[in-house]
Amino acid sequence: DTINGAVTFDHVSFQYPDTQAAVLHDISFETKPGATVAIMGATGAGKTSLVGLIPRLYEQNTGVVKIDGKDITTLNTEYLRDAIGYVPQEIILFTGTIQDNIAWGKEDATLDEIIEAAKLAQIHDTIISFPMGYDTMLGQKGVNLSGGQKQRLTIARALVRKPGILLLDDSTSALDIRTEATLLQALRDVACTTFLITQKISSTLHADLILLLEDGSLLAQGSHEELLENCVLYQRIYES
Numbered sequence: 001d002t003i004n005g006a007v008t009f010d011h012v013s014f015q016y017p018d019t020q021a022a023v024l025h026d027i028s029f030e031t032k033p034g035a036t037v038a039i040m041g042a043t044g045a046g047k048t049s050l051v052g053l054i055p056r057l058y059e060q061n062t063g064v065v066k067i068d069g070k071d072i073t074t075l076n077t078e079y080l081r082d083a084i085g086y087v088p089q090e091i092i093l094f095t096g097t098i099q100d101n102i103a104w105g106k107e108d109a110t111l112d113e114i115i116e117a118a119k120l121a122q123i124h125d126t127i128i129s130f131p132m133g134y135d136t137m138l139g140q141k142g143v144n145l146s147g148g149q150k151q152r153l154t155i156a157r158a159l160v161r162k163p164g165i166l167l168l169d170d171s172t173s174a175l176d177i178r179t180e181a182t183l184l185q186a187l188r189d190v191a192c193t194t195f196l197i198t199q200k201i202s203s204t205l206h207a208d209l210i211l212l213l214e215d216g217s218l219l220a221q222g223s224h225e226e227l228l229e230n231c232v233l234y235q236r237i238y239e240s
């Protein structure tokens with residue numbers, strides 16, 4: 001039931017059913033299990049679309065996506081959904097306790113599992129600082145969380161399933177550099193392959209692989225050092 005989290009894109013192109021132009025063109029890359037993959041690129045470059053192909057939210061038109069060497073179209077959706085944690089760009093929290101918000105979608109999660117996920121997401125200390133701890137109410141009658149706290153809560157929600165792959169769509173934008181680095185290291189320690197869509201160079205510094213998208217094409221891929229040496233656009237982002 002567990003996966004190692006090696007992900008391969010092999011000449012993948014994709015176009016939404018209701019649009020004329022392809023949004024991803026001939027994307028190829030591969031990641032090792034447990035790797036940190038940063039995805040950068042301007043708004044509309046195709047970052048959200050790319051990660052959406054991994055849990056098969058959409059189906060590519062050409063090419064193959066593989067997890068641990070297996071074509072994902074041959075895998076059962078239930079299995080994929082369990083193996084992949086997805087934190088969408090739009091945060092959704094509901095009126096209810098922190099515990100219920102983290103367990104959303106996995107209602108059989110035990111409190112221990114919820115706490116473990118919250119620790120990994122670097123939000124446990126904040127939660128226990130509230131008088132009601134995990135029973136703290138969110139929403140109109142409850143506490144108001146900061147943007148970064150909301151982001152970490154939704155990351156905890158994804159981690160409660162102990163996924164082998166985690167997709168973070170701009171989910172660390174409100175975190176300070178140190179908290180983000182601690183989070184990424186914690187995910188590395190549990191060998192969770194992490195795709196991190198980001199606009200911040202601070203998040204790409206320690207990534208094993210950076211994918212730089214431009215207009216749906218993979219303009220460059222490599223480590224921070226490699227892109228700094230070979231990619232003019234990356235240099236420009238770095239210097240800005």
Ligand code: CTP
Pocket residue numbers: 016019023041042043044045046047048049050089
């Ligand atoms: N798109 C589309 N239909 C959708 C979603 C997106 O046609 N349901 C198009 C967008 O108009 C855009 C392209 O697909 O031209 C890529 O969109 P997306 O992957 O969402 O881009 P991101 O890089 O994620 O942009 P952002 O940074 O703004 O989130």
Ligand code: MG
Pocket residue numbers: 047048049089169
């Ligand atoms: Mg997006």
